[in-house]
Amino acid sequence: MNFRKWILLGIGMGMLAALMGCSSSYSSKTTGPTITITASANGYTSPQTVGSPFGTLSATVLSNGSPASGVSVTFTAPATGASGTFATNPVAATDIEMTNSSGVATSQIFTANTTAGSYSVTATTSGATTPASFSLANNAGNSTALAAGNYVFSVKGTDSGSANCSGLVLPCPSVYIAVGAFTVSNTGTITTGEMDFSDFNYFAGADPITGGSVASSPDAAQGDTNLIITIITGDTNFGLGAPTGAGNGTLVLNTSMASSNRGQIAEYDTWASGSGELNLQNLPTPNTDLCPNAATTACGYAYFADGWDINGGSIGMGGVIRVDGASGAISGTGSVFDVNDGCASVSGGVTCVSGVFPGQTLTASAVSAPDSSGLVTFSLNSACSWCFGGNPVAIIMDGYMVTPSLIRVVETASDNLFATTGGTMVAQTGVGGFSSSSISGSSYVLRSGGADVNGVLQASGVITFNAGGTVGGNLAFNDIAAQSPQGGTAVTGGTYTVDATGRVTVTGVTPFNYNLQFYLNGGNTGNAPMISMDATAANPDVLAGYSWQQSAGLSASSFSGNYALGVAEFVASGGNEFEFNGDGVASGTSLTLSGYLDQNQSLAGGAPSPDKAIGGTYASTATNGVVTVTGSGSSLFTAYLIDATQGVIIENDSGQLLSGFFANH
Numbered sequence: 001m002n003f004r005k006w007i008l009l010g011i012g013m014g015m016l017a018a019l020m021g022c023s024s025s026y027s028s029k030t031t032g033p034t035i036t037i038t039a040s041a042n043g044y045t046s047p048q049t050v051g052s053p054f055g056t057l058s059a060t061v062l063s064n065g066s067p068a069s070g071v072s073v074t075f076t077a078p079a080t081g082a083s084g085t086f087a088t089n090p091v092a093a094t095d096i097e098m099t100n101s102s103g104v105a106t107s108q109i110f111t112a113n114t115t116a117g118s119y120s121v122t123a124t125t126s127g128a129t130t131p132a133s134f135s136l137a138n139n140a141g142n143s144t145a146l147a148a149g150n151y152v153f154s155v156k157g158t159d160s161g162s163a164n165c166s167g168l169v170l171p172c173p174s175v176y177i178a179v180g181a182f183t184v185s186n187t188g189t190i191t192t193g194e195m196d197f198s199d200f201n202y203f204a205g206a207d208p209i210t211g212g213s214v215a216s217s218p219d220a221a222q223g224d225t226n227l228i229i230t231i232i233t234g235d236t237n238f239g240l241g242a243p244t245g246a247g248n249g250t251l252v253l254n255t256s257m258a259s260s261n262r263g264q265i266a267e268y269d270t271w272a273s274g275s276g277e278l279n280l281q282n283l284p285t286p287n288t289d290l291c292p293n294a295a296t297t298a299c300g301y302a303y304f305a306d307g308w309d310i311n312g313g314s315i316g317m318g319g320v321i322r323v324d325g326a327s328g329a330i331s332g333t334g335s336v337f338d339v340n341d342g343c344a345s346v347s348g349g350v351t352c353v354s355g356v357f358p359g360q361t362l363t364a365s366a367v368s369a370p371d372s373s374g375l376v377t378f379s380l381n382s383a384c385s386w387c388f389g390g391n392p393v394a395i396i397m398d399g400y401m402v403t404p405s406l407i408r409v410v411e412t413a414s415d416n417l418f419a420t421t422g423g424t425m426v427a428q429t430g431v432g433g434f435s436s437s438s439i440s441g442s443s444y445v446l447r448s449g450g451a452d453v454n455g456v457l458q459a460s461g462v463i464t465f466n467a468g469g470t471v472g473g474n475l476a477f478n479d480i481a482a483q484s485p486q487g488g489t490a491v492t493g494g495t496y497t498v499d500a501t502g503r504v505t506v507t508g509v510t511p512f513n514y515n516l517q518f519y520l521n522g523g524n525t526g527n528a529p530m531i532s533m534d535a536t537a538a539n540p541d542v543l544a545g546y547s548w549q550q551s552a553g554l555s556a557s558s559f560s561g562n563y564a565l566g567v568a569e570f571v572a573s574g575g576n577e578f579e580f581n582g583d584g585v586a587s588g589t590s591l592t593l594s595g596y597l598d599q600n601q602s603l604a605g606g607a608p609s610p611d612k613a614i615g616g617t618y619a620s621t622a623t624n625g626v627v628t629v630t631g632s633g634s635s636l637f638t639a640y641l642i643d644a645t646q647g648v649i650i651e652n653d654s655g656q657l658l659s660g661f662f663a664n665h
Contacts, residue, residue, distance in 0.1 A: 035127035047137035059123035067103030082117030111223040148186040150281040154408035157274020174200030177422030203413030256564040258663035264566025270602040298324035300431040302519035304529035305423035306544035313343020314451035316531040316544030330365035342540035354540035374401035429523030448545030454481040486636040551643035554625035567660035578604035
């Protein structure tokens, strides 16, 4: 190499070093903040059954370790195979959300698709080199149709009337009860069944179910996991067109399944609106007498039934039926029932005289053997000086067995009470051997409805049966004109006694001035039908419903996960109260409530409305399982937890009435 080349090489190397120095200096001046994105630890529940919602996914974005507000985050699910969709519009496997002041971006509700398997959903943001990842799994199952089998349904509400209303002064539209059983095939077709239908003006017993179907919600793509169950009969007195005498004989039930054998129901057509429950039927084979060994070992049933009396007044009945003879014979020994009638007709008179009729007894009565649908008929005979015409009464109720221990009942038109009522019977454990020790130290969560001087009345809460015969707890009521505050009102007084039948008499529940009857079923399940006993001419309060023994140690954190939710709602308009009902899914996580309801507002001037968003917050503390919930629009609610899987809820403002039941989805 000559001297000239050495000089040129030296110059080149110097220039290169200078350029590298400039590059290094420029790079250090433009280095941006360090961006990270991580998956939050809560907000969703995995795994989920295919077609079911996980909840929402949350991701936290930090910039140099501090929350990054107003940053766009993209949630992305796999395009094929096991995956899901976000409840965005249009529905997609991606969802773009912005972070809040805490740097947290929360997705829309994410719902599993119909393919089982494990997979990851990612959340990405600009500048982050590693995405956040959510490990999810879709469990095999069938949420788009019921599994093949037999199911019992019961629904109660208000219908639009039938042709039998024509020319009548009596209430029309009116209360109605529909109870029945159907068989669904593995293709989602309803093949057979039967049902009882009763409203104030019409009754049909053991009506054949001739067809129908079970299908996914039309809004399944938007994350709606409810089912549409269509039940077809040939009866022209109910269904669309019934007020003109040309009903289509069809019930449409919108159903949110809490599990494979239990769901919440809302009637979902423009002819009626009601709420109730669907249950998988499980009967013995062969299906023999309800109590096949009653001649040697008596069996008992605690029950309630409520609705309208012959004058259109609210009525509640409850009691204990003891089956103690062969072939379903009921001697009357050990049986008892109570009646709370808001508008009783005494000795056939036309004047309504409200009253309570406690401790009624039965004479020789009977229950029939079940038919192929699990239908049994209770013929209950009793002296009844207060009944229509002052005649001895035969209260006749058809019942469809979910199991031999759980029966949905409806009063027939062939009895002498002439009321329109329906309810539930539960089998007793320890028949005839109840005492104060059967309930002392226990708390029962109740949900009830009926009427008072202001119209429709709803009440929920928890009654604690203290040692020594006193009661405590917390109750909430609402009749729109007056209501308990959010969080309910503490029970400050009252006493109780228990007789051998399992009939619990609660007197003077203060400050509500309620008198209540509970009917224990015993055993480990601890359920008790219940009614109030408060109807007087001056204050005709009538309540009837069901109660569940409450678990101990419940807190706000017990209210967590996805729940099937069913609600009965009433709104006041123009001096009348109109019923509308709904069912859907509610998710409780991190003190936040979200979800949807499919509502039927047809009787209130609206229409069946799917996917009405629900949301709100709930308190971080709870005493005795009492949780305050504040909904969107500042609506006020109180939830009473039965255990970590289920509870009841009631509205505490004057906007409307709402009473609901929820169970883990």
